[in-house]
Amino acid sequence: MYGNTGKVIYINCSTGKTEIVSLDEDVYKNFIGGSGLAAKLFWDYADFDADPLSEKAVLILINGPLAGVPLSGTSRMSAVARSPLTGALAESSCGGYFPPQLRYAGYDGIIISGKCTVPSIIHIAHGSFNIVSSEELWGKTVGEAYVKIKEQYGERSRTLIIGPAGEHGVSYACILSDAHHAFGRCGLGAIMGSKNIKAIVIEPHKTIMKYFEEQKVKSLIKELTPRIKEYIISQVLHEFGSAGNLEGHMYTGDVPIKNWTSNFNEEMAEKLTGSTLTEKYLTKTGTCAYCVVACKRIVKVDEGPYSIPEGPGPEYETVAALGCLLGSSDLAAVCKAGRLCNEFGLDSISTGATIAWAMEAFEKGDLTEKDTGGITLRWGDMPTVIDTIIPSIARKEGPLGQLLSKGSRLAAKSINNNLIKYTAQSKGLEAPMHDPRGGGHGHALAYAVSPRGACHVSTAMHFMETGACNYPEIGFEFDLEALTDEKKPETMVLATAIGSIENSACFCQYADRSLTFAEMVGILNAVSGYHYSLQDALDAGWRIYHLKRLINHRFGLRACDDALTERMLEPARDGEPQGIMINFDGMIQRFYELMNMDNVEGVATVDTLHKYGLEQEAAIVWKKRK
């Protein structure tokens, strides 16, 4: 086998049983790796009746086939499970330095089931792995645990750690890699916590990679690296971070403000944008393994109520979710709130979105001090957000902490179903910080049909609609107008395949932007020997997409769950997109037709599933239906 090692670690934390699962080349070829392969293993290993936080639930982490190759944006991995936030398939991708080390250790991934009797870590060293009790780490923040682990296992060890939020089962707790990079979305940290696993630690291993075409890989790395570095988007990301164009997004109406009630605020645009972050608080840039883009921010706030020591700084999503969405233009406060989310191990998007929902409900009188335990919620009140709300969510403390730790959909339902109208989510996953009403109507479709819920990175629509990529070799040469539905369902068909490929081959969606589709497939073939034609690669992408929808079907989701909330579809109240309606129903209907999906069951027809080799999976889902 090339690129991949063909071996996955299996650990049952309840019984202590560990084994190495060997996978056939065909499984890799059919499901690529990363999120596709993880979804396939989830199908094989999951107990579909298990509660996401129960002992029977599984958590699966799988490397991309390119992890360990010294090329920018390719050393990443995906995690998959059933989400405690949505009840649907959870998936999240992460870069950093852990994925190549796992590959060099000889493994492509880890399947974790059961529950340890005491808080523990999974330790991987010299190619072997075991569970080690680590009660002393429980209760520690991500940063504190990181320091302790480094002391014990050495400076060069790499880590995946959960914070107090994961330990307490907050439904949108995340997993941090080396206390900076995150498996952010869908509550994967809570699942790790429910297994009593505080961390996964890997010691450095010797760099060994076997490529299918050694010389070709080397020449591709040589050719692509300078291009990736010089690409305009890479330069912007390096200099200003992913928040580099918040100001630009603001003018197009893409940034949701005050819980999606506004699409324009000039003060926020200026004060929160990436260039301001660079000028005021950036001390240096950070990066992921082998990446020349180095988009990560290291920041320090020297003085004032929001002072923080040098450490990870906010990305665009964090700036918008903990700034614009909460009605604050205080960048120092955003840096501190973001840092707190990191330390507690909370997804900053769901944290910001859930607090924003509560602020609006409180303002309208639908949430009262009785519900919040006497805490007053006000737009832009960052001292309360930082000192009270975020810590109480992370520890599920008090009525407000308990309420908001459920995420916006469940929190709304638990007060009054009517309060769903203030949420901005799909399938229970809070939407990212790109408002389809201004960012592009295709985003609305992408959020609704993404298997994990409202998400702009599980498909490639975000980049295709905003003109960040063009793939003439597979028929994508549309010059799309953002604020219409024209050609969006057709684009979405390709976007599902491309997104699946990106998340399964685990290309970083920033670093790979200057690559053509043929180049992505070319590097995949040269490393892994998949022998994909462009069509084969697209088919693998669609296969993965349909499999994920079959998984969701087994969790009870149907076509009607491919929906957006009232708030996301009402005409924007101000800014560039003011008053424009999204033709959501038309887009989704057409997309279902183009994808041959049943508009009640929400999965592909039997014939379509057979076309992608999903006969057994189709038989289970469609038979169950009858």
Added chain:
Amino acid sequence: MEKKKIGITVEGAGVLRKELFKHTVTLDCDARVEDLAKKIKIKKGLQIAFFRNGKRLNRNVKLHDGDTIKVVPLVFGG
């Protein structure tokens, strides 16, 4: 006879803030957005849009003396 001139204040937004720091551009009195686009220098490969009072302008909109025009880069992302 030489055409009358108008003064337009140009402000770069986001990643163009440094490059296009607030400054005045002098154009012919019948100038349109397109003429302004030709006059300012932007990094190669960067798509841009023009805004006046928060509203996007297409390239054939006429400019007026004293207008403040935001030049917004259309970089995806985040």
